Amino acid sequence: MENQKLVDKAKKGDKDAFKELVLAHQARLYNLAFYFTKNEHDASDLYQETWIKVFEQLNKYKYHQNFPAWISQILRNTYIDKFARKQSKKSEVPLDESIDILQSELTPLENSQKLENEAFIDKAINCLPLEYRETVVLIDLQGFSYEETAEITKSPTGTVRSRLNRAREKLKELFKDFDRYHK
Amino acid sequence: MDIQEILRTHKQKEVPQHLQTRMDAKIDELFEQKYNKPSFVSNFKWQLALGIFVLGIIAGTGILTVSRKPASKTLEAVNTIEIGKESKLSFQFFSQDDMKDIVFNINLPGGVALASNPQKKDIHWKGDLVKGKNVICIYVKAQKEGIWEVAAQLQTNGTILKQFKMPIVIEKKG
Helix, strand or coil, X not given: CCHHHHHHHHHCCCHHHHHHHHHHHHXXXXXXXXXXXXCHHHHHHHHHHHHHHHHHCHHHCCCCCCHHHHHXXXXXXXXXXXXXXXXXXXXCCCCCCCCCCCCCCCCHXXXXXXXXXXXXXXXXXHHCCHHHHHHHHHHHHCCCCHHHHHHHHCCCHHHHHHHHHHHHHHHHHHHHCCHHHHC | CCHHHHHHCCCCCCCCHHHHHHHHHHHHHHHHXXXXXXXXXXXXXXXXXXHHHHHHHXXXXXXXXXXXXXXXXXXXXXXXXXXXXXEEEEEEEEECCXXXXXXXXXXXXXXXXXXXXXXXXXXXXXXXXXXXXXXXXXXXXXXXXXXXXXXXXXXXXXXXXXXXXXXXXXXXXX
16 A cells, blocks of 8 residues: 555554554665664664654655655654764664574575675675765665655755765775675 | 675665564554543543642642652662563673673573563673673563563673673553
């Protein structure tokens, strides 16, 4: 069902419609939260807090707005308001007690290499300053347009373009050190 | 090397199962609060107005004096969780220096289960501590009514650095 219809139903108290919205956008929002906070524990908190705000602000959502961009903007604002300050003050050790076992057709060696590559990409992205990181994640990982990214990050489109170019350049440099990507 | 291609094909992280469960419970709670909340004010509108009026008269005549001294705060010594609900347990400690090879063991009592793996009662975390404040968190689910105690130990090379005992009260719903 379309976002608009689900939002309408949720506004009228339809819990299942809201759950459907969460389900449809959970991966996008969780991944965005992960790249903002750089760890799973804070990402989980940011993710949950964002959905609570989405619920509280449903009446402010206008139908011409792009729903994924709107919720991404709420997540970004929540991160800046609460998590960015908190993260600069304390160091947190996440207890990673749930490591998913990946089912794949790769050999154990290929699988571990693939996981290593994925982890390397995450590390490289997380090395970027926030404004580059959010731009590259929104555009290259999540598929938002320049205009949508400009709206989410409250920046001019030209700034988004230049940040993206710089972020890609920086990542290119980081990836050069990683031999596995020279294939 | 096409950087955009690498990023485009980069595997998305899956939302952890325990977070989905937590989110589901939170949505139930949010809707319950917003749409099924019994409105005390609307049900007892005139009684409330009368009460405020009478209280105003009493306060105005000086019969009732209200102390301005702030009420003493009692620290919440225990975590109270409703059966079936999930809660976050945080263990905080301050380290004077960076410390390597730290082992943190958590033992969950009978009435409490790890949210992501209810069968697992002993949780072990190995890693390093940074100088300053460190926090280790786990998500648990309340399973059985009673007063329980979560025990945890911070160790390095077999030496116990700190012990934690966290009381948890598990209550019936409603």
